[in-house]
Amino acid sequence: MTETIYDALRESHAIQRSLCRRLLRSRPGTAERTALFTELRLELAAHEAAEERHFYVPMLMHDAGLDASRHALHEHHQLDELVEELQVVHKAGRGWMATARELSAKVHHHLREEEKKFFQLSGKLLTDTQKRRLATAYRRDRMRLLKALAES
Numbered sequence: 001m002t003e004t005i006y007d008a009l010r011e012s013h014a015i016q017r018s019l020c021r022r023l024l025r026s027r028p029g030t031a032e033r034t035a036l037f038t039e040l041r042l043e044l045a046a047h048e049a050a051e052e053r054h055f056y057v058p059m060l061m062h063d064a065g066l067d068a069s070r071h072a073l074h075e076h077h078q079l080d081e082l083v084e085e086l087q088v089v090h091k092a093g094r095g096w097m098a099t100a101r102e103l104s105a106k107v108h109h110h111l112r113e114e115e116k117k118f119f120q121l122s123g124k125l126l127t128d129t130q131k132r133r134l135a136t137a138y139r140r141d142r143m144r145l146l147k148a149l150a151e152s
């Protein structure tokens, strides 16, 4: 069976959940914490951009998809702001961990809302052909972005 955009997005969501869990368990001041944070930062950035282009743009073209898409894009922006706060050299201390926990909670909330509400809504708006084509476009763009972001 050919995969749809939902399969591709769920796969990315699973990566994000796992990275959040591992980041919260990491010890302060370790190279592991820095590496996990970088991986999560790049993964979130690549996913958000590719998802905005290949999932939310098609949804925005429908009147019934406006509210959900705007809400999700706003949350992407909030996630970006938390990531920016965390991007300091010294990733230790209570303040850093409290913000990391806030980011993880927000990521989990956002993914749950997408999977439980927005996937269902868009399922009624997009055609089957679109759902398949968007999966390919999303995957290609995410990979390209991951590479570009890692090199920048």
Ligand SMILES: [Fe+2]
Residues within 6 Å of the ligand: 048, 051, 072, 076, 110, 114
């Ligand atoms: Fe999202």
Ligand SMILES: [Fe+2]
Residues within 6 Å of the ligand: 009, 013, 047, 051, 111, 114
């Ligand atoms: Fe997502």
